[in-house]
Amino acid sequence: MEIAKAYDPKEAESKHYERWESNGFFRPEINEDPDAPKYSIVIPPPNVTGSLHMGHALQHTLMDVLTRWKRMQGFRTLWLPGTDHAGISVQRKVVEQLKKEENKTPLDVGREEFVRRAWAWKEQYGNTITEQMRREGASVDWTRHRFTMDDDLSKAVRSVFCTLYDEGWIYRGLRIVNWCPKDKTVLSDLEVKEETKKDGKLTYLKYPVVGTDQTVTVATTRPETMLGDTAVAVNPKDERYKGLIGKTIALPLTDREIPIVADEYVDAEFGTGAVKVTPAHDANDYQIGLRHDLEQLLVMNDDGTMNAAAGADLDGLDRFKAREIVVERFKDLGLLDKVEDYEISLPICERCKTVVEPILSEQWFVKMDEMRDMALELMRTEGVPHFSPQVPHEKVYTAWLENLKDWTISRQLWWGHQIPAWYDADGSVYVARTEEEARDKAGGKDLTQDQDVLDTWFSSGLWAFSTFGWTGNSGKGPVASRQSDEQPAVNRRPPTDLDIYLPTDVLVTGRDIIFLWVSRMIMLTRKFTGKKAFDDVVITGTVLGKDGKPMSKSRNNGVDPIEMFDKFGVDATRIYLASIATGADIKWNDLLIETYRNFANKIWNATRFCLMNSEGARVDHLSLLDRDGLSLPDKWIISRLNQTAIDVNKALGKYEFHTAVSLLYHFFWDDFCDWYIELKKDEINTGDVEATTRILTILEIALRMLHPFMPYLTEELWLKLPGASAEMLAPAYKNAGATIMLTAFPPGDESAIDAAAEAEMQSVIDLIKKVRNIRSEMNIKPSDRVSIHVAASAEMQSIFAANEAQIKKLARADSIVLGDSLDVPKASAKAVLSGGAEIAVPLEGLIDFDKERERLQSQIAKLDTELQRLNGQLSNANFVERAPAEKVQELRERKEEIEQQTATLRMNLEALNA
């Protein structure tokens, strides 16, 4: 068989995905075993405006590893893909498009047309990520792809909204909210980020007290809001201001008089001890306002300009411009006390970076107290979700829940789920799933639907169950928390996806959306289905740029996964991402992927070698079963193979992907390539069919274990193996076409683990390494053969005798002399092996005695360091008494061994000096 000398990832990547998908290999229905347990994952829906970034690549890799692993284990496996509608982002894209192409505003085209265009935009540009996921090799069931604005998912949204409203969990109210003047919408607390500004200013304004010549100085970072002040507050205990309480202020730049009130909230120690109170523009002031029954005066428009209430001459002016003017006027009036430099942290709109304005506004909210209790209870009683890694996410999650505030869910956008609430002419509200239902409730009155849409995260919060067909409004649909084994056998409808796949098994996502998404999904899924959304949550770390900072456009330190796929191959990128410790942040470094590109090439070439010599042989799992008659290297590699399989399964079960990668890497490269293939080369090259069969079989099993990490490479190679066919698939998939992805994942066989073989093989390896060391240190040319003399116990002699050919090959020796003692010329290099054995390589004419002395001395020195530590421990009475007996025994044996070895080495050294 002709096979290229180096692995070309692009070729393999272009060949298999389409076949896998079109044959339905990604669908759970490919599994024909009616009793197969299910395994399900829903993807954290990327938003339709996005393109694949390294965080996605990482998360998708882990999800795909789990999915492929479980599928191979025979689970009925579903990884459900989808996207979310990204309210604000899409809205902004469409607004920009309208502006650019037609110089129109959304109001110019109207809501209906705007939404139509948003859909068109989504159809055209919204599939970037889903296309990129195919390149990744993601084994998602595309037939179950969902979008948060699909009909069913929209029904689910309305249904949830109505239920929550009817039960009093959703309310509409006037509150101080975070307002983004650019997007002209309210934002939830989680969509607002803090940005520290070092060049902020704290402005001190003097307010004249009516009927006196006194002034009260207040400080503010937002001077323009003084136009909306409706009081000045001081602490009632503050002696400085006691006399002023109850008096009024003539508010400058306005014709209003405002009271001076006493309120405990004011910290007498901070600033001037007097606070301007702007109830409509500050959350704390709002609370003060409620306590003192103050007017709530709004002085800003929704676009961040001042309104008429700010004064006719400021009406329409931008808030920052107004700020300057206000300060200037205070200066002119002689009422500007001072302006200090002040480090301030500003609330910023996460998406557009505009300074967020706290503003009084009527919005819809979800009451979170009961949901929070529900989630905390779940955490307490069942430990759900179980975070991996557990620390610190569990603690952060519960701490956040404990301080949870109500969630603002309305958004002043047109793209999204319009709130299912209608108003009649009197302003009475009717919440219903449909307009008809609302009109019924209203007794046929004319109604207008609420103009706002819901937060995108509201629909994402239903993702775990809305994606499985839950719409909640059938009245006889799936019922919460019904246990399948309690169901009567009669009159059963066929189980739905919701019955089968919820709860999902694990959620893989980033730290940044634990609150935004994970927590809300936990609460809403519990509330509406009675089920858990998932048992486990794997929180991935952040892939940082080369500068150690999170990748971002503004820092321009991003690394495009697609570029990495092009440069190193998808498989190398995937297994590299999986090799990062679960949850740990990692600085990006191309060199590290190179490791795995090299690994891919190594796998390719190892297979190439096996195939070049495979005449007459084919993969045959029976060839590994009867181990009694096998040679030491065979017993050893089978033992290692099974141990690796057991450990890989164990590691994946604990979401320790990096451990699994490291096990596979070392098994394949060190054990299989460096030792096993090398040891078997002679047999293979001489066309030993039995030997070749075993090596092909071991290779095939190794490829299976690598498949979840490196799907393209392993499929490409597997299909080339003689004997690889649909007949080798796992029983549940026996009718599918030939593919490695539906073979059984090696479970590992405990009984194949052969400690004796591993120990014996270790002696052989040790012997070869010692000889190689002598060769290298004594500058023996690779082409020169040596002879090896070994003094060892009878058992070890027989081991070496049995593997003589292999030892000679790998140590480049032409003879091995075995005996009870060494009989060699003085001009020999010597070394000791464990188990009391000693070796010598005669180097007549070649030996450099100084060098040999140095060599022996350095070996002695190394052993001496260890010996000293051992002596220290063993002479410590406390250790001998209190440490476990086995431990003490172990050290004693080790000490004897070292003493014996050093004695031998010393003798050899003296002999050299004699």
Added chain:
RNA sequence: GCCGUCUUAGCUCAGCGGUAGAGCACUCGCUUCACACGCGAUAGGUCAGAAGUUCAAAUCUUCUAGACGGCACCA
């Protein structure tokens, strides 16, 4: 301000009570019939610092320093 994470070989990172590990880089030697994206052999670390618990600490506890993250406050 509160909570948390990290600090291990030149670099990037594993390990997390019982003899310090990997990959890359470095040094030396190899056109050895799968692979130079390779093979073989070395070298390199008082595991940030201090104190404590323990027979035993990179690993547990406390403190200190530095890096980072989350939350709160911000007149």
